[in-house]
């Protein structure tokens with residue numbers, strides 16, 4: 186299997202750190218890594234490519250993370266793609282709102298690579314289980 190992941194963050198440095206953590210976590214199972222610096226660029230790339238997982242920042246110019254997540258979760262074409270939010274903005278209220286919108290995980294910045302590995306293995310395990318149950322959970 187190979188997992189295609191998109192990193193949406195307006196900081197090049199953060200994107201690089203997340204990418205590195207993805208390689209460490211997934212090794213050969215990591216497929217294509219896409220990068221976007223805001224929600225608009227993310228939406229354009231999601232329309233053109235198959236993504237298995239999205240890692241999304243909240244504070245970004247043009248279209249922020251909450252706007253992007255709401256666009257994705259209200260579109261049946263994209264609503265099943267698991268989303269992990271990685272942000273400095275982590276009040277309980279905010280996290281609760283995001284969970285209600287349907288995100289699969291939340292990581293607070295600054296993060297440790299192990300946190301990414303843990304959250305990925307949780308999400309991918311759920312996908313495997315729903316696949317074996319013949320549900321069309323996550324298609325990779």
Ligand SMILES: [Mg+2]
Nearest residue numbers: 195242244245
């Ligand atoms: Mg940001």
